[in-house]
Amino acid sequence: MTKQVHLAAHFPGVNNTTVWSDPNSGSHIEFDSFTRFAQTAERGLFDFLFLAEGLRLREQHGEIYDLDVVGRPDTFTVLAALAAVTEHLGLAGTINSTFNEPFEVARQFATLDHLSDGRAAWNVVTSWDEFTGQNFRRGGFLPQDQRYRRARQFLETAIELWDSWLDDDVSADKVTGRFLRRDDAGAFDHVDDQFAISGHFSVPRSPQGRPVIFQAGDSEEGREFAAARADAIFSRHSDRDAGRAFYADVKGRLPSHGRRREDLLILPAATFVLGDTDAEAADIAHEVRLAQVSGQTAIAFLEQLWNRDLSDHDPDGPLPEVDPIPGENTVAKGRASVRIHRDPRDVAAQWRHIAAAGNLTTRELIIEVTGRQSFVGSAETVAREIDDLVQADASDGFILVPHITPGGLDRFVDEVVPYLQEFGVYRTEYEGRTLRENLGLGARRRSNTPVRLA
Structure with missing residues (x-):
């Protein structure tokens, strides 16, 4: 059976993806930028707009990282405002489970789902570094196994809060416009080793029942977490072989959680460069890569893996002969670049192999491993x-x-x-009213029993 293609748009966070030197590059804070981006995505019948979030500006060598000085507006504020200027586009926000609290996050997403008439989505993430934790009362950080344990229990608690309202717990008084509810509607009492809360959830059941749940982990814990509870998973595997392997692995985990293959969508992030011809697109892509990775940026990326000061290293020379320094105390604060590599020295060896095979300088190597576009070509080539x-x-x-x-x-x-529409694999109009409907996901009804994630 021919599958339908799902598309979404990521409003870029602060990183080297954006070519800031291009005169068409605009603000990442002014609301007009968010509005134009969202309305274009909706004109293209995209499923949703996705906002990343960082809870602290990044640092390198104790200074604000030069690609992060623009700042990070609050996700909920932006998405709530976009709900008023869009009609069908889903609104997905990355919200941290390590330093936030379930009641607050559940209330914010339930409110966003009401304001948008059923278009809210939550990308559940964790935070690994003490640097970010310094912004919060809890401080510190959690090891990976504890981060995912907290995330599972955080999501379980949020689901219990959303499900504390039955679908028929609330009705509208047509005369006064008041909401009427049963006395026990919204009642909750949750105790585990992370949370001990009780009371009444203050937001009635929203149009989707629960927001769509996204997850982005690629580790064993992340894949299992997504298979157990997520509606969609963000993947970094956008090429054919790696994508097929990841797809088969995650989809293969679903039956053990009582779920079907169609219950979870796998959506890799993808960059693109278009031209009138494939050759023109390739030329443009080359220029984009050069703009994305300056010599200074190449050294910054190199330091994030090597975990040492390489400010005197020549970006137009070979890779350093010394090995990376492993460990949690990294030179790049607030970035997972080092942390996501279980063995930085092994990654460095791979980079040396790529550089030697292509006779690449440091900058050329960084362009190769970080700045490549997923799709390059004419519009027809990219669509195919x-x-x-x-x-x-x-x-x-x-x-x-x-x-x-x-x-x-x-x-x-x-x-x-x-x-894509001509190929018969992409919608010509939105299928439903809610994001869940447009993603082809089943409705989320209230659970009769508490959710338990192993």
Whole structure:
């Protein structure tokens, strides 16, 4: 059976994806940027807009990282405002489970789901570093196994809060406009080794019942967490072989949790460069990569893996002869670049092999491993590549990350989407009212028993 392609848009966080030197590059804080980006995604019939969130500006060598000085507006505030200027587009926000509390987050997402008439989504993430924890009363950080344990229990608690209202617990008084509820509606009493809370949840059941749940972990714990509870998982595997392997692994975990393959969507992040011809697109992509990775940026990325001061290293020379320094105390504060590599020295060996095979300088190597675009070509070429990967079970669709904000989606929507529609693999209108319906996910009804994640 031919699969339908799902598309979403990521408003880029502060990183080297955005080509800041391009005159078309706009603000990442002004609301007009968010509005144009969201409305273009909706014009392209995308499923949702995704906002990342960082809870602290990044540092390197004790100074604010040069790609992070623009700041990070509050996710809920932006998404709530976008609910008023869009009608169908899903609104997905990354919210941390390590330093927030379940009642607060559940209340915020239930409110967003009401305000947007059923378009809210939550990307459940954890935070690994003490640097971020210094912003919060709890401080510190949690080891990986404890982070995922807290995340599981955090999500379990939030689901209990959302499910504390039955679908028929609330009715509208048509005369006064008041909400009327049963006395026991919203009652909850939750105790585990992370949370001990009780009371009444203050927001009635929202249009989706619960927001759509996203998860982005690639570790064993992250994959199992997603298979147990997530509606969609963000993947970094956008090429065919790695994508198929990841797809098969995660989808294969679903039956053990009583779930079907169609209950979880796998959506890799993907960058793109379009041209009138494939050759022109390749030339543009080369220029984009050079703009994304300056010599200074190359050294910054190198330091994040090597975990040592390399400010005197020549970006146009070979990789350092010394090995990376492993450990949790990294030079790049607030970034998981070192932490996500279980063995930095092994990654460095891989980089040396790639550099030697291509006779690459440090900067050229960093461009190769960090700055490559997922899709490069004419609109028809890119549309066919996207469709091919979806039909081959390498993904269920893609979350597009343009290198220009806010206008970077325009050409994709105007040129690539019509080809996907012509191929018969992409919608010509939104299927439903809620994000859950447009993603093809079943309705979330109230659980009769508390959710337990192993």
